Amino acid sequence: MSVTDLKNAEEQAHLLAQALPYMQRYENKTVVVKYGGHAMGNEELGQAFARDVALLKQSGINPVVVHGGGPQIGRMLETMGIESRFEGGLRVTDKRTVEIVEMVLAGSINKEIVRMINAEGEWAIGLCGKDGNMVFAEKAAKTVRDPDSNIERVLDLGFVGEPVEIDRTLLDLLAHSEMIPVIAPVAPGRDGHTYNINADTFAGAIAGALEASRLLFLTDVSGVLDKDGKLIPQLTVSECRQLIAEGVVTGGMIPKVETCIQAIEQGVQGVVIVNGKAAHAVLLELFTSHGAGTLIMP
């Protein structure tokens, strides 16, 4: 072994040893990882993500993956000649659209993530809110305030839902098994309809119900950015509210930050928004002192 090889090996060993206190901190704790559609698409990065999740399970942590797939749904809709329309960061979803959303999310994307985790030697299982009566949704009643008139109006987003009932039975069972749940954000309503739920909202509700120690959002930006585009390393719940009200947080970041607020209020200890386009973002965030992104605390 050359001197350089030995130095590299020592550095690697040092990094591994550094992980011990973090592993002890999260042992037997639940960590919900939201894997956003924008963070997907690159085979190598996907495999690094799958390996991170496998390593969490092997370290005695209970990882629960909730995934999105907004851009992938958009591409499928485009192929079928259906236009995507968003209001307040949420996809307006008619009957045909919800069928495609379910097909893309609970079908191809869900099974691809399961395949990648299993390729790392683990036992992932693909689910959506329908499985094991895990989640029931209600039609979303989202309101937006018109910035010019300051009048609030209720949006009709069609089959967009909000999770209103969560049953932990299945997830508790899996937590005590070898299985890693990978969940698509689709759920039934008590009215018999299928609802499209924003993946951030869904992940927050799952993290809240499981009283997770950490909720990680993997997205395509380094975290929450201020009005000058600079990363904000830490935010409180009230600062989050202010950023939404001021219009600094827009588009897809709105449901993410709103979810952070709700998750913290439901008892999740900390929420982190990180760039999922960086390899091993999950391990860096949880097991080293090199965590990047925005940490949201009470």
Ligand SMILES: Nc1ncnc2c1ncn2[C@@H]1O[C@H](COP(=O)(O)OP(=O)(O)O)[C@@H](O)[C@H]1O
């Ligand atoms: N203040 C902000 N800081 C960071 N990103 C923001 C902000 N406001 C809006 N965004 C947008 O939110 C996007 C992330 O949300 P989204 O597109 O839904 O990602 P994902 O698919 O990972 O859920 C960013 O790519 C960015 O364009």
Ligand SMILES: CC(=O)N[C@@H](CCC(=O)OP(=O)(O)O)C(=O)O
């Ligand atoms: C209601 C609503 O907007 N649902 C989302 C669900 C997928 C999602 O949230 O995916 P990302 O996390 O990749 O954005 C959608 O249809 O795009």
